Amino acid sequence: MLTSTRFRAARVTAAAGVVAAAGLLAAACGSGGADPGTSGTDHSGMPMTSAAAPASKADGMPGMDDMPTGDGLAAESSGFRFVPAATSVPAGKPASLSFRITDAAGKPVTAFEPDQTKLMHFYLIRSDLTGFQHVHPAMAADGPWTAPLAAAQPGAYRAYASFTAKNAAGKPVPLVLSQQLTVPGDATPAPLPPPSTTTQADGYTLSLGSDQLMSGMSHELTVTVAKDGKPVTDLQPYLDTYAHLTAFHEGDLAFAHLHPQGTVNGDHGGPALTFEAMLPKPGSYRLFVQFQTGGVVHTAPATVRVS
Template identity: 75%
Template sequence: MSIVTRSRRSLLILGITAATGLLAAACGSGSPGSSGMSGMDHGTMPASSSMPARDGMSGMDDMPTGDGLAAESAGFRFVPTTTSVPAGQGTSFTFRITGADGRPVTAFEPDQTKLMHFYLIRSDLAGFQHIHPTMAGDGTWTAPLAAATPGTYRAYASFITKDASGKPVPLVLSQGVTVPGTPETVPLPSPSTTAQADGYGLSLSSNRFMTGMRQDLTVTVSKDGKPVTDLQPYLDTYAHLTAFHEGDLAIAHLHPHGTAEGDHGGPELKFEVMLPKAGSWRVFLQFQTGGVLHTAAVTVTVG
């Protein structure tokens, strides 16, 4: 659950077929560390081409559809070269997106300034990573994973490509991944309206939402008890939120209001949330200051 003009601010169609989700990122050891790793666009945290925004929101028209739990949709398929990665060490995770003809897709459209967003999360909603892979000429994507602890995970590829008619197709597809070894399950933290990351405190205006209803969320960022006003643009916004549903690991993204202009974001960040399933969601929120990516996570309830 975790504590960025862009193409669409997606996945989240949170509920994802229609809407939006929340916070992002972290690698668990039952949890790894909470800060972004040097040289990588992903956050880790303890387990315990951009286009102009429309109507003050990012890319509403090109959001991925579905809940991210299918490996194939609209004739496109997420094809990892392996479904197992070693425990306790960084490694490269490679995959392709194939079309209806089975051939690798090599043409993608920017989504939040990136051609591909890759997510990894463990079944207990710990061990989350958000990475921006690179693609080789043959359509093979490589995501540099941080060390992962044993357990069952789900890997997601979020992207925008085009169909035969040239129409943009925003998708989020996923596959199960295993990290060998004996897992140490981390209990899901209780719902809260506060979260921390690298000395920063985040306060949510609410941690309870109604199923399928659009609701506003305000996140206030502080440090040492003082309002933070030096947030830097990250993926063309001041915060990127991703949410995962307890149990089935459905994924959702949240729409931020406004646009990022200069290194003076904060202290308040406003989002529109719509979560499609009842239950608990772990929300990951990523933001950047001084060139360092921070990730916070918080549990919210949908009823």
């Protein structure tokens, strides 16, 4: 059930501290996972840096040719800015967060292209890498977006907007931008779970390839799905793929999207899922694997160490 990770192309990032991470995958509310405070629909919060190397293309997956780029630590890039209407959301109850994507003149942007079937992917995660949410906001005709959020626990978070907008010349620009948010109240940070090659969600067991991941290099990472000790072969398409995988770096909350590979063929996904993993800096990452069965999206968290 454990499939080895293979090196693909050794690609070393050229700029120190600036990285390419592919943009959001798609996203929909997921549920499940063994992570306290993880609700398959959440976000994050931390410092700011910029990033912008082009994302590589996934093999054979629809809508994956122009994945949003960046490490998610900048609020502004390429003439676009992510502007939340508030800097905090209430604790312990569902809430909505309004935001806009503005152009260089500060005007709301309304021209977007679908990315993995959605015009916008919105992520939330707490600074201790708990409370992950991935939702798909709705946009009003004049530009404001509204992201529906599940109840969040107190703490410092970071919210990410992943999208492909058109610039003044009509050229698509894929980006992932973020801002810090706060959920008021007394926060109790949770320790990061140790690295593991297995994780569980809603009765499913996921096994990750065990080879050492190296920063700045492209790997093929395999995730194998089983239930009750048997291989799962009935995964349903989710955002035009059989699984969606995002990663957040411990400490600065840098964002990375791991590109799914292969093609979709009805409700027959699994048991093995492969991803192009390019994690740009060393350290610990919290992965969130989202997959769908029986119309339900499951979210499985896992910690990996990158050298």
